[in-house]
Amino acid sequence: MLEALASVLILFGAFFVLVGSLGLARLPDFFTRLHGPTKATTLGLAAVCAAFIAFAAGSGNGLSVRELLILVFLFITAPVSAFVLGRAALRRGTPSMTPPPAPLEDADDDRHR
């Protein structure tokens, strides 16, 4: 039973990891490419981690939450790295298919420049 659950989760996760990388390779500009790895790949890795937990629980060692460490860490870090990369691309003027929004008048984040 747990083995079947792990198999389904593994296939689900591998599919979404593949979709994320396909988006990274095929989408037209950087800001659209940012979508693939940050969402689809994170979901895929979450499914793989869940499969790992199911497999570890099924292999006689009982349920352990140690495997959740990777999942929690990735859920915290993936949005942060996506935000930092997007901000770097916006500041550097990376070519975009649609013009980026004009900066707000009272935005005081020029001090980070």
Add this chain to the structure above:
Amino acid sequence: MLTAALNIAIAAVLLAMLLSLWRLLRGPAPEDRVLALDTLYINTIALVLMLSIRFDSRLYFEAALLIAMTGFVGTIALAKYLLRGNLMD
């Protein structure tokens, strides 16, 4: 059944890594290359976890955790470098 699913999944993740590598080598802007490296390390975590199930060994888990941590720090450092032109001043 688990072995068959794992073989398919490992093949899919290897294909995903090849696609990321293509973007890493081709990517027009430096941000694309950094994003490709970010994707590549996340794909590596998935691959290591799958190999851990495939070889029935718990030792791979620590390797996956270490890759997750160092990969995140590397991405942040590279993005900071792109933004400022240096890392520490």
